[in-house]
Amino acid sequence: MNVEIITIGDELLIGQVIDTNSAWMGQHLGEEGFRVIWRTTVGDVEEDMLEAFNRAMQRADIVLITGGIGPTNDDITKKTLCKYFGCGMHFSDEVFDNIQRIFNRSNRKMNELTRNQALVPDNCTIIQNRVGTAPCTWFERDNRILVSMPGVPSEMKWLMSNEITPRLKTRFNQNLFIRHQTCWVAGFTESALAIKLTDFEKQLPSFIKLAYLPQPGLIRLRLSAYTENEEEAIVSISEQREKLHAILAGNILVEEDKAIEVQIGDILRDKQLHMGTAESCTGGHIAGMITSVAGSSDYFVGGIISYSNEVKHRILGVSEESLSTYGAVSKEVVEQMVVGATRVLGCDCAVATSGIAGPGGGTEAKPVGTVWIAAKLKEKVVSECFHFGTIRDQNIQRASNTALLMLLKVLEEE
Amino acid sequence: MNVEIITIGDELLIGQVIDTNSAWMGQHLGEEGFRVIWRTTVGDVEEDMLEAFNRAMQRADIVLITGGIGPTNDDITKKTLCKYFGCGMHFSDEVFDNIQRIFNRSNRKMNELTRNQALVPDNCTIIQNRVGTAPCTWFERDNRILVSMPGVPSEMKWLMSNEITPRLKTRFNQNLFIRHQTCWVAGFTESALAIKLTDFEKQLPSFIKLAYLPQPGLIRLRLSAYTENEEEAIVSISEQREKLHAILAGNILVEEDKAIEVQIGDILRDKQLHMGTAESCTGGHIAGMITSVAGSSDYFVGGIISYSNEVKHRILGVSEESLSTYGAVSKEVVEQMVVGATRVLGCDCAVATSGIAGPGGGTEAKPVGTVWIAAKLKEKVVSECFHFGTIRDQNIQRASNTALLMLLKVLEEE
Numbered sequence: 001m002n003v004e005i006i007t008i009g010d011e012l013l014i015g016q017v018i019d020t021n022s023a024w025m026g027q028h029l030g031e032e033g034f035r036v037i038w039r040t041t042v043g044d045v046e047e048d049m050l051e052a053f054n055r056a057m058q059r060a061d062i063v064l065i066t067g068g069i070g071p072t073n074d075d076i077t078k079k080t081l082c083k084y085f086g087c088g089m090h091f092s093d094e095v096f097d098n099i100q101r102i103f104n105r106s107n108r109k110m111n112e113l114t115r116n117q118a119l120v121p122d123n124c125t126i127i128q129n130r131v132g133t134a135p136c137t138w139f140e141r142d143n144r145i146l147v148s149m150p151g152v153p154s155e156m157k158w159l160m161s162n163e164i165t166p167r168l169k170t171r172f173n174q175n176l177f178i179r180h181q182t183c184w185v186a187g188f189t190e191s192a193l194a195i196k197l198t199d200f201e202k203q204l205p206s207f208i209k210l211a212y213l214p215q216p217g218l219i220r221l222r223l224s225a226y227t228e229n230e231e232e233a234i235v236s237i238s239e240q241r242e243k244l245h246a247i248l249a250g251n252i253l254v255e256e257d258k259a260i261e262v263q264i265g266d267i268l269r270d271k272q273l274h275m276g277t278a279e280s281c282t283g284g285h286i287a288g289m290i291t292s293v294a295g296s297s298d299y300f301v302g303g304i305i306s307y308s309n310e311v312k313h314r315i316l317g318v319s320e321e322s323l324s325t326y327g328a329v330s331k332e333v334v335e336q337m338v339v340g341a342t343r344v345l346g347c348d349c350a351v352a353t354s355g356i357a358g359p360g361g362g363t364e365a366k367p368v369g370t371v372w373i374a375a376k377l378k379e380k381v382v383s384e385c386f387h388f389g390t391i392r393d394q395n396i397q398r399a400s401n402t403a404l405l406m407l408l409k410v411l412e413e414e
Numbered sequence: 415m416n417v418e419i420i421t422i423g424d425e426l427l428i429g430q431v432i433d434t435n436s437a438w439m440g441q442h443l444g445e446e447g448f449r450v451i452w453r454t455t456v457g458d459v460e461e462d463m464l465e466a467f468n469r470a471m472q473r474a475d476i477v478l479i480t481g482g483i484g485p486t487n488d489d490i491t492k493k494t495l496c497k498y499f500g501c502g503m504h505f506s507d508e509v510f511d512n513i514q515r516i517f518n519r520s521n522r523k524m525n526e527l528t529r530n531q532a533l534v535p536d537n538c539t540i541i542q543n544r545v546g547t548a549p550c551t552w553f554e555r556d557n558r559i560l561v562s563m564p565g566v567p568s569e570m571k572w573l574m575s576n577e578i579t580p581r582l583k584t585r586f587n588q589n590l591f592i593r594h595q596t597c598w599v600a601g602f603t604e605s606a607l608a609i610k611l612t613d614f615e616k617q618l619p620s621f622i623k624l625a626y627l628p629q630p631g632l633i634r635l636r637l638s639a640y641t642e643n644e645e646e647a648i649v650s651i652s653e654q655r656e657k658l659h660a661i662l663a664g665n666i667l668v669e670e671d672k673a674i675e676v677q678i679g680d681i682l683r684d685k686q687l688h689m690g691t692a693e694s695c696t697g698g699h700i701a702g703m704i705t706s707v708a709g710s711s712d713y714f715v716g717g718i719i720s721y722s723n724e725v726k727h728r729i730l731g732v733s734e735e736s737l738s739t740y741g742a743v744s745k746e747v748v749e750q751m752v753v754g755a756t757r758v759l760g761c762d763c764a765v766a767t768s769g770i771a772g773p774g775g776g777t778e779a780k781p782v783g784t785v786w787i788a789a790k791l792k793e794k795v796v797s798e799c800f801h802f803g804t805i806r807d808q809n810i811q812r813a814s815n816t817a818l819l820m821l822l823k824v825l826e827e828e
Binding site: 030344 | 426429440484525528605607609627771
């Protein structure tokens with residue numbers, strides 16, 4: 001079944017908010033066998049919303065809408081849906097009870113605008129939003145479905161997982177199976193990899209697509225099977241995966257579409273090892289990646305963000321002589337940082353970074369983007385110098401990814 | 415002038431990649447006086463792309479497309495544009511020279527697929543991409559413009575800033591002025607704030623819109639003026655801002671659309687103060703926010719991520735007795751953490767967090783989402799317990815925002 005996602009809000013168009021809802025929904029729906037074929041974003045403008053609803057209802061079996069159903073005057077999605085489906089509104093006691101429950105739970109006082117959230121369109125099914133005050137509305141026309149949800153990510157996710165997807169699955173008796181298989185490849189440019197894979201691409205069955213997703217220093221390769229036969233999907237994608245691995249062998253870094261931080265966490269938990277971090281130019285980003293994983297306290301003990309040289313010396317024990325002789329961005333310093341980290345944090349392995357994220361701070365010998373990275377596991381210390389680009393946030397991300405890949409390699413070699 | 419943005423790629427639809435390009439473009443275009451009215455995302459499917467081009471060229475004066483112009487077979491935007499505009503392709507020596515230059519710079523070897531990047535559509539203007547191998551193409555029809563760019567964010571940004579926007583401005587002799595004025599408000603629910611601002615909203619001139627953007631514990635209020643008279647835009651938005659401030663006075667936390675970490679950085683630099691962090695449940699996220707700002711090494715010395723109790727004790731000096739008596743998530747511990755941070759890092763101020771991010775680790779007395787936060791400036795220490803939600807990444811974000819707001823308040827009160 002084909003899905004179109006419509007996200008509504010001026011804040012999206014003017015770029016004040018990044019639309020993360022659509023990506024989450026795309027992933028979630030794909031896992032459940034629904035295929036997102038189109039996405040539309042419009043502002044809080046009646047005419048544009050009507051046009052978007054109209055087009056989407058022609059293109060897709062299911063139209064999922066987020067945003068524009070808050071209590072304030074700039075939110076007009078509900079009113080516009082009534083116009084589109086030619087219906088009025090009525091007061092729903094059931095929705096009002098839910099709003100009261102939410103307000104009581106957080107000790108807030110209800111007011112007239114919140115009360116209006118209980119006004120719902122006539123020609124739809126109301127789905128209670130147990131985690132917020134704006135109800136979800138489910139419309140049908142000509143065997144096509146349109147669902148309107150809040151734009152608040154946590155509310156949308158709760159509604160999709162608990163209410164909407166289960167209903168869609170019951171309703172459509174799903175018969176398309178979607179399987180993705182992703183791996184991370186290093187050591188190729190995108191075009192060199194494509195040439196290497198020319199014959200492989202040619203022999204792919206028609207229901208399998210190959211996609212290249214280049215990242216800094218890495219390419220994510222994705223095989224996607226779309227078929228009505230579940231077994232066919234599973235068997236052929238695993239066959240193709242084997243072929244791909246035979247061709248690329250040593251260049252495949254991560255064999256699954258698992259984030260590096262998850263991959264590392266799994267290995268550390270498995271081997272009962274503990275890790276720490278010593279970050280300079282990445283400023284806590286690596287630790288943030290590691291601790292974004294639930295349960296990371298099982299293997300992550302902590303980290304030192306040694307932004308200033310004094311902290312490098314005082315807490316991590318980097319020698320003042322090395323700092324003045326070689327500079328903070330050097331093999332000597334980053335190796336002392338990683339050694340210091342395992343010692344002061346009391347852990348088995350660690351990564352360390354020291355570099356120039358930019359845009360300022362570069363010199364001729366060490367331009368912006370120069371980053372020394374080290375990894376340590378037990379007695380083994382490895383380090384390497386990288387030259388990334390000129391953009392600060394990209395340098396921080398690249399250095400963080402690279403540091404974790406270095407640790408992953410050391411862990412896998414153990 | 416009205417703009418539609420079209421982003422192309424299956425990876426967007428299946429949610430493997432979050433579309434950050436559109437938000438950046440929306441912001442950038444708004445600052446230059448262009449108004450994004452619609453956004454469309456389609457997969458690498460010819461039929462859908464043709465339909466999207468067609469609709470966009472009816473709705474908007476300017477259509478900006480990103481994605482699908484890499485060297486690999488899954489990228490078909492260029493071919494589809496030729497079909498849409500009814501033209502063929504030719505080999506461009508100029509583009510080829512640029513590709514060679516890029517390859518020489520990074521010591522990579524050119525191959526046939528890369529060479530094909532120099533094949534360009536006949537009926538368009540070629541804009542050289544100085545930071546990548548895929549050129550940008552500029553088409554015109556019936557006084558409407560369609561521009562196709564790479565989807566790689568850094569290349570798109572370079573092209574927009576250096577080539578496309580300047581040409582659009584020359585071409586359209588821009589006569590719409592757009593000004594946004596944003597402030598962050600605390601202490602209201604969205605609906606309570608809307609009621610408080612009922613009269614204010616009524617008196618707004620028709621060319622000014624007010625929007626509410628709720629965040630965890632905060633509401634971003636945005637005034638937007640769209641007018642052909644630049645002076646009118648500037649004068650009225652500043653008048654309305656004054657009125658808003660008079661009404662909301664003490665509830666306005668940040669008076670600009672400046673991220674909290676930027677705001678804090680400005681104050682610290684101004685007052686010549688240095689800060690540090692001691693993070694448990696936020697796991698480096700706060701330090702990551704602070705160091706995402708260029709030049710943050712002027713005032714950020716470093717941080718301790720004390721995920722384990724041992725690190726809290728050993729590095730930050732939290733007493734073992736407090737840890738066992740009150741638990742890690744307590745007023746006593748978080749205050750000792752913030753005091754320890756300023757001591758061991760040698761800085762004037764710091765924030766500390768200790769909480770249960772979830773989904774595991776909650777108890778009846780301290781459920782998931784319980785977070786103690788402390789801030790210290792010189793001799794002053796403040797701390798407070800918060801109860802956020804049940805979702806890990808939201809809890810980490812809320813705790814980080816709240817910690818920085820707490821520090822901001824302490825800094826402003828000094």
